[in-house]
Amino acid sequence: VAGAVITFAWWNTGLAPPSLEISRKDEHRTAAAAVVSKLVDAEGCSLIALAEVRRERVVDWIASGHGSWELVSDTSGQRHDFDVALLIDTSRLRLEEHAWVEGYYSSQRVRAGLVVRLSTAHGPLLVAAAHWRSDASNAKDADARRQTAAQALLGEISRQTSLLGPEVPILLMGDLNVEPYELHGVASARSRDIVRAHKPKSATDLLWYNASWRFLGERTPMADRYTATLAGTYRGNTNVPTAWRTFDHVLVSPTLLGRPGHSGWLLREEALGVWVDDDVYDAARSRPRSPFDHLPIRGRLEWVTDESEASR
């Protein structure tokens, strides 16, 4: 494995709903494949986490000649199998271990997500990808399910950190189906300083930095008339300026914020953002381009050795 930069992306493709007609699904798949290819070709992504890609061979979406890729997806064939998947560029990252994590809310199975341990040129990296239940059908039940999912996912992450040490960098990406200010069950903050200053009281006491707060921002005054707007990562069918939601999150462990005097992987926050490429975002209509309803998030981790860089 080689490289001092890991460009990553998270995206809910919207491809999975079983209600989608076959012909529309083919069209949707072709469009989604073009977006993923572009994330590889134009953005140089070496780690791509996707949601709503149940039973899709997403590794085939990347044109041959664009590196060697490994796909982690749920191949169990269970009725309620996981719809998240992870694409890994094996020239930069090596997959060491993965776990599909679930929780049980009463007797209901809740899909919490995928946790993988990767080897980079500079040691291990934990990556989690999650797609949690939306409020669409039963908001109260959905919140309980999301909290169960959070508990299960953090449990697996904590097991990994107990093996690898508390300093192991962790990147959590997901469509958590809540805004950053509604996120329950995952202790997180929007302040880098608070996250850095947090002193863990136990192995499970992890305070995450949630970079997604920044995606909430709306700069255009909202009114009942049509307004050009981009204030989130998801926009459904309602045609009002307040339709945007920030359901897609990127959370990182404190280590990824850098530590003075230490070398390590660092989240390059200036390179993290909602990816508004023409293929996926319709700027004229201020919404994800049909058939999509989510926009990808693209970001970068960089290996830093310089003390001043590490303390940024």
Added chain:
Amino acid sequence: MSTFADALRKGLKADDEREEARRQLEEVLGKAATELSSVLGVQLTLTVERVTRYTPREPGDFAVVFTSPRYVTALVARGKHAQTELADVDLPDLVFPITVRWDDKSALALDVEGFSGALMNVLESPMTGEKMKTLVRNETSLAAEKKEAAKSPK
């Protein structure tokens, strides 16, 4: 203001709850074992117990042929003569939440209903199917060997 008596009452109640959780867990395991025995035609028990694992030392270690023991809690299916480990289990002192890990899966169960669901999922795994077939084969052949040994003159 809380008294020492109040604190003790809490401790007694917590222990009662723990005992009840253990009883519920054993009930589920007992019910599952009865059903499994009936499917496999071999008498089995299912237990959550501490087992010893032998892990190879680091590659390149001079003593690579030796292994260092470590202790883990596991879900064990046991016949009269043979046994197999179906999953690793994180069993806290208060019993729940319990985490079950098998193949490439990890399940957190907050209560006994959740544990039943997780156990169902373990049993549905093809790896578990394979382990159970091996267990039945070993159980049958070991039973036959024992029978033969009992017949042969001392």
